Amino acid sequence: MVVVAHPDDAEIAAGGTIARLSSSGVRVVTAVLSLPESGAQGERRTRYTERAAETLGYELRWPTRGENRQVADIGEIALVATVDRLIAEVAPRAVLTHWSGDGHADHRLTARAAAAATRTCRVDLYGMRPGETRTPAFSRFAPQVFVDITAHSAAKRRALEPFAAARPGFRPLDLAAVEAADRFHGSLSGTDRAESFVVERAHGLGGLLAAG
Known part of the structure; x- marks a missing residue:
């Protein structure tokens, strides 16, 4: 299960x-906890997220939408109660969420909630890299x-492309920076492109790619 603060995280x-994971038959549920935009822009971001779910093969949850x-x-x-309910519903073996040291306040709140919600269950917890690379x-x-x-x-890239469109009051997503980060972490691990995670809590359940 993936728990994030915003669409595109x-x-x-x-x-x-x-x-x-999804292409190998693993069920992936992604919960988005907030939608910063309202009105037409919020509706567009919702559609972009729904399309991303189809592209990447995950089940989308909006536990507090609207x-x-x-x-x-x-x-x-x-917030902790919300993540508790998600874990009870999905029964994941692993939770991916924001890294506890992320620079974004909403991301840190989400990370703390995920850590608290997984404190009494055998669920591996992983922290994702910060989305902003120039920080x-x-x-x-x-x-x-x-x-x-x-x-x-x-x-x-297909999942992210709609999010790169300009939107009032927000910086557009920099696809080049995202891909540069993927290549950088690939270079650290002997591959062309990679994503990276911090192990926040592990129970020896087979690792991230065995998560269900």
Whole structure:
């Protein structure tokens, strides 16, 4: 299961991993906790996320859609309860979420909620790389797990392309930066392109690519 703060977070940091898992028959559920935009722009972002789910092969959940524009609006106790319910419903072997040291406040809140929600169950927990590459947080990220996504990089790009469109009040997604990060982590792991993760909690359940 993947738990993220916003639309496109999962695709940026783990889109290739999701595609690799789903193409091998693993069920992947992705929960998006907030939708920062409203009105027509929010509807477009929702459609983009639904298309990305089809492209990458994951089941999409919006546990608070229409209620919260920022993860901080949910409140920490309610946020943990939301992730608790998702884990009870999906029964995952692993949860991928934001890294606890991410520079984005909503991402850190999501990471803390996932850590709290998995505290009493045998679920491996992985932190994804920061989505913003030109930040101190990205330079501090020290992954222990690399997933070769070379064969799935085209699907990842297709899923992300709609998110690269300009939108008022927000920086457009930089696809070149995302792909540069994939190539960088590929170079660290002996592949053309890779996504990387920090192991936040492990129970010896077979590793990330055995997750179900």
